[in-house]
Amino acid sequence: MLKVISSANGKIGLKAAMDVLKRGGTAVDAVEVGCRIVESNPEDRTVGYGGLPNLIGEVELDASIMDGNTLAAGAVGAVKRFEHPISIARKVMEELPHVMLVGEGAERFAREMGFEEKDLLTPESRAIWERGLREKVTGVYEDRMAYMEALRKYVHMAADPEKHLGTVNFIAMDRYGRIACGVSTSGWAWKYPGRLGDSPVIGAGNYADSRYGAAACTGRGEMTIRLCTARSIVLYMASGMSLDQAARKAMTELLDLQDPYWGRVSCIVMDARGNHGAYTIGGPSSYAVITEDMDEPEELPRVEITR
Numbered sequence: 001m002l003k004v005i006s007s008a009n010g011k012i013g014l015k016a017a018m019d020v021l022k023r024g025g026t027a028v029d030a031v032e033v034g035c036r037i038v039e040s041n042p043e044d045r046t047v048g049y050g051g052l053p054n055l056i057g058e059v060e061l062d063a064s065i066m067d068g069n070t071l072a073a074g075a076v077g078a079v080k081r082f083e084h085p086i087s088i089a090r091k092v093m094e095e096l097p098h099v100m101l102v103g104e105g106a107e108r109f110a111r112e113m114g115f116e117e118k119d120l121l122t123p124e125s126r127a128i129w130e131r132g133l134r135e136k137v138t139g140v141y142e143d144r145m146a147y148m149e150a151l152r153k154y155v156h157m158a159a160d161p162e163k164h165l166g167t168v169n170f171i172a173m174d175r176y177g178r179i180a181c182g183v184s185t186s187g188w189a190w191k192y193p194g195r196l197g198d199s200p201v202i203g204a205g206n207y208a209d210s211r212y213g214a215a216a217c218t219g220r221g222e223m224t225i226r227l228c229t230a231r232s233i234v235l236y237m238a239s240g241m242s243l244d245q246a247a248r249k250a251m252t253e254l255l256d257l258q259d260p261y262w263g264r265v266s267c268i269v270m271d272a273r274g275n276h277g278a279y280t281i282g283g284p285s286s287y288a289v290i291t292e293d294m295d296e297p298e299e300l301p302r303v304e305i306t307r
């Protein structure tokens with residue numbers, strides 16, 4: 001059965017992703033199309049165009065894509081001025097003998113691949129960013145160095161899980177039972193420039209293996225990077241655990257992680273039979289699903305994992 005799941009903010013892309021599958025497209029095609037729709041949504045301040053910027057007001061995007069059939073993967077990090085990092089990540093996967101490109105190299109490659117540049121900072125996101133800075137960084141600074149020092153203290157605001165966390169996750173299963181996974185984000189607002197979260201890190205924020213399943217994460221990437229959460233969930237399923245057992249184990253590991261900036265993490269998961277679920281160590285939240293027999297996507301609650 002054709003199936004696509006996403007984090008709740010991906011719901012707007014699920015029908016288009018399903019249409020791709022119905023037309024015979026692959027799971028990789030479907031997750032790319034889903035992510036692109038969210039990347040173009042200026043209302044989503046955590047992904048793509050309209051995403052909130054880093055500490056110095058630049059929108060920096062991360063994304064990755066993985067083909068669970070071949071275990072091929074592509075990722076980009078800290079990319080500026082390109083609206084669709086998921087598509088650049090796919091090109092990395094398909095055109096280069098590499099998995100990940102960051103910063104200027106990723107932007108150079110995007111230009112070579114014909115992607116167009118665009119200013120990603122919307123007036124609304126700029127206003128939120130400026131208001132945040134005005135609230136925190138007050139006073140008169142002698143020079144830029146002094147100002148940057150003050151700004152560095154402000155980067156800790158990004159660790160507040162209630163503020164501007166997001167990221168979009170998609171997992172699709174196509175007509176051949178192939179699974180793919182896509183993740184895209186603008187990362188944490190007011191992050192230190194160059195900061196990468198888990199979204200471009202294969203195994204941390206994103207992992208797919210069609211033999212066992214796939215998982216993708218949102219939330220504080222600094223935690224899932226250390227625990228390789230997406231890969232752990234898939235590995236636990238490979239070792240014989242059910243989807244529910246595997247996800248609960250990986251989420252409990254996050255609960256137990258010692259971290260002064262401990263924050264919310266959520267995941268979506270699909271197994272090789274197309275069973276799906278979503279889990280969180282934060283408060284109530286939801287994920288979205290569409291199958292080939294549904295006209296509209298449906299939102300379902302995530303399982304909350306607590307101590």
Ligand code: GLY
Pocket residue numbers: 166167185186187188196197198199205217218219220221222
């Ligand atoms: N999970 C997204 C991030 O940490 O940037």
